[in-house]
Amino acid sequence: MNQTRVRFAPSPTGAPHVGNIRTALFDYLWARHTGPSGKFILRIEDTDQAREVENGLELILDSLRYLGLQWDEGPDVGGAFGPYRQSERLHIYKEHAERLIAQGNAYYCYCTAERLDQMRKDQQARGLPTRYDYHCRDLSAADRAAHERAGDPRVVRLAVPREGKTTLPDFIHGDLTIDNSQVDDQVLLKSDGFPTYHLAVVVDDHLMQISHVIRGDDWIPSFPKHVLLYQAFGWEIPPHGHVPNVLGNDKKKLSKRHGSTSVTQFRDDGYLPEAMLNFLALMGWAYDDKTELFTRDQLIANFTLDKIGHAPAVFDPAKLEWMNGVYIRELADDDLATRLQPYIPQADPATLRALAPFVKTRIKKLSEIVAIADFLFEEDLEYDPQLLIGKGMDAASTSAALRAASATLEKYPEGAFDDEEKIEAELRADAEKLGQKNAQFFGALRVAVTGKMVTPPLMGVMRIMGREKTLRRIARALQLVQ
């Protein structure tokens, strides 16, 4: 019984963006879909010291944790196939590279960076494809020995067959095939002793007994190198699937240019993990023609490889917002209040909890709580007095409205102040008596009490704010309007 073992193998070069994590999500869902024996493995591809970012690992772990993509094996939790950091597996790659040399599937190359640069320039100038020119592949034994004696730095290159074709069955695209003549003699082991991606993935995927390789389709061009390596080692090639990329609105691969696309940024803006998870799953995967709201468990239950699409998907922030709103509305009030707290630390929990039901249908991300409700948690309001005077109103009618409202509200002592229905009825009667439309009357009152023109329902707001503060603010507004 082959168990499912899939890996997410990012390199710590920055904050993972939604495209990276979408691929991780597919890995995770597939592992979990296959039941308790399915393993989701995190492997860090830190073989490029130059591009590495200080807190790169943390950014990856944070992103995965945010979405609850819990890994079964990885650098921090260990596992039977460690280490899970490629920089700690250097000796393994070296051994394998040497084995390829011994078998004649690879060779040492002593070319300098300068020579390679020049070679590429020449090829470009002549309109030729830029590929290694086999210089060291054809080196005589004597030349080779000379380089060794001189202690010249060397790399290991894959000796790609110059004829024939290489094919990789892909469970998303079907068979991928390319002429070997198009494949470069890739460097496998760099002069600093680190492997390149190509050597490292193949060796690790095999050694870690990865059962399915799921990766972005920007890797398609390098599949022949990997196939050739598997063949040289005499290993079985696990099923591969190149999942479509996630694109920015300009249809280009997602990058920092597209604004905030890092997953942790979405977390910080107040996108719920359950919404993010749901939305990301729909980038390149669809269950049917109708369903698009899925809980984590439903995703796991329904996720299958054959439903992964093959065209790249444009990331649509507007739809994500909508979906986040859906999930926010579904939250229990207590839960919402708890999640809101970090975004508005000065709010006392009881007030926030009381506010939750009002805010629920009005925010699309948690961070919006500040714009919509900060007035509740401030002592003094700052606003343009002009706002008090609404459409078809003037200073006199506004004052009249505020005075009437104040008079009515004053009649309700502390204990009775939360009788929204009764108060509302009476205020409406006030408006009618003044010959004002509800919108005019309540508009003035709204600005007086909140300093804003757009707020949650006024009665609820005044109840939550309390009698004393409400009356004080109306009095203040009355001064401003005169």
Added chain:
RNA sequence: GCCGCAUUCGUCUAGUGGACUAGGACGCCGCCCUCUCAAGGCGGAGACCAGGGGUUCGAAUCCCCUAUGCGGCACCA
């Protein structure tokens, strides 16, 4: 330049030869509700299925060509 992958409403997508006068969702527009804004309800516009050739009684669905987009062409991943 070379090689590869892709191509259904603006966007995410359903669709695997007849059930398609192409379905759903976001967004957009209108109406209803209404103390504002949302949410909610109802309705609407929006895709000649990239184009052209075939195959077939019949094609969004199969084949070929072209176009366009994207990706790769490093001692990056």
